[in-house]
Amino acid sequence: MVKILRVGVLLLVLSAIWATPAPAHSSNDDGRQLSVGRGETALTVGATFIFNPETGKSEPRPGASPADEDPNQYMADTHCRADGPDTKDPGCDALDCPATTPGGPEGTPVIWKEAPKAITNPGWTNWIPITGPTCLYDAEPQNVLADIAARILxxxxxxxxxxxxxxxxxxxxxxxxxxxxxxxxxxxxxxxxxxxxxxxxxxxxxxxxxxxxxxxxxxxxxxxxxxxxxxxxxxxxxxxxxxxxxxxxxxxxxxxxxxxxxxxxxxxxxxxxxxxxxxxxxxxxxxxxKTQRALVADTCQQNPNSWGCPGTEPTH
Missing domain, CATH: 2.60.40.10 (Immunoglobulins)
Structure with a gap:
């Protein structure tokens, strides 16, 4: 009778687990939440920092030390732009980035990627995005292409x-x-x-x-x-x-x-x-x-020191 009760409890517990709704975000091995939606306003990075995809900046979470520094670097991949190579991405064709204020600038559709700061040239194409297509509104990142063009020569x-x-x-x-x-x-x-x-x-x-x-x-x-x-x-x-x-x-x-x-x-x-x-x-x-012609009495095999033979002083 005791064994039957234990089995019943186990079945009830498993049933409760299967009935739990799927979370809105998935997590990787280090506990960081990875967004699967678009238009995010904040993204938890590890347990210490919050990354804002609208500005491209990360800040310490409330309660964390302000002196802490995010060990990661971020890159806004503008592959959703009109002349980009990935405009057929399902997330690109439906993403609009209207101005957030009257008369303000429109945003730029981007995919944010993350890599450790310790890597000086991370080769961004090999790093997994941490957001789906989202809108970037910060003025400084928006001008990065113009800034590169100004210094590229x-x-x-x-x-x-x-x-x-x-x-x-x-x-x-x-x-x-x-x-x-x-x-x-x-x-x-x-x-x-x-x-x-x-x-x-x-x-x-x-x-x-x-x-x-x-x-x-x-x-x-x-x-x-x-x-x-x-x-x-x-x-x-x-x-x-x-x-x-x-x-x-x-x-x-x-x-x-x-x-x-x-x-x-x-x-x-x-x-x-x-x-x-x-x-x-x-x-x-x-x-x-210059070249000169002369009559000689023997060949270089007969007389290696004869005029014009290899090793003799040339006439300029």
């Missing part, structure tokens, strides 16, 4: 862009009066950086080149990057970037490449950077020789 010019190298054929010795083929190895390069808390993808593209041959003559600016040619054509083929030296000597040749750039914010569309970055390569010394 300076950040672009600080990138460690590789200017490539100036190549010459023949090299290091070429002939007076003959064509010397020049070309550059500069290539397109990409960079991922964080600016104002946003994930920025930059692309640097070589657009124009100025060849300085070291004898007082230049070529360019020109989009021609040049190209290598077979060794059998070095002394006979003249390319768009070839140069002929009129005097013997040693000449420091350089190339200045002008890079243009584009950038995208949080995987958004590529935007042009209004300005260029010009980088000049270190000098490459070209030794220009």
């Amino acid at each position: 300076n950040d672009f010019r600080q990138l460690p862009i590789n200017p490539g190298n100036l190549q010459a054929q023949p090299f290091p010795h070429t002939l007076k009066g003959g064509p010397t083929n020049f070309y550059t190895t500069a290539t397109e390069q990409t960079f991922d950086v964080t600016i104002l808390g946003q994930a920025i993808h930059l692309t640097a593209t070589p657009a124009n080149h100025t060849y300085t041959f070291g004898d007082g003559t230049t070529l360019g600016p020109t989009p021609a990057a040049g190209y290598p040619i077979p060794e059998a054509e070095w002394l006979t083929t003249e390319t768009r970037t070839s140069h002929s030296y009129t005097q013997t000597g040693n000449y420091p040749a350089t190339i200045t490449t002008s890079f243009t750039g584009t950038y995208s914010v949080n995987n958004g569309p590529p935007l042009p950077i209004n300005g260029t970055l010009n980088i000049t390569t270190p000098a490459t010394t070209i030794h220009v020789w």
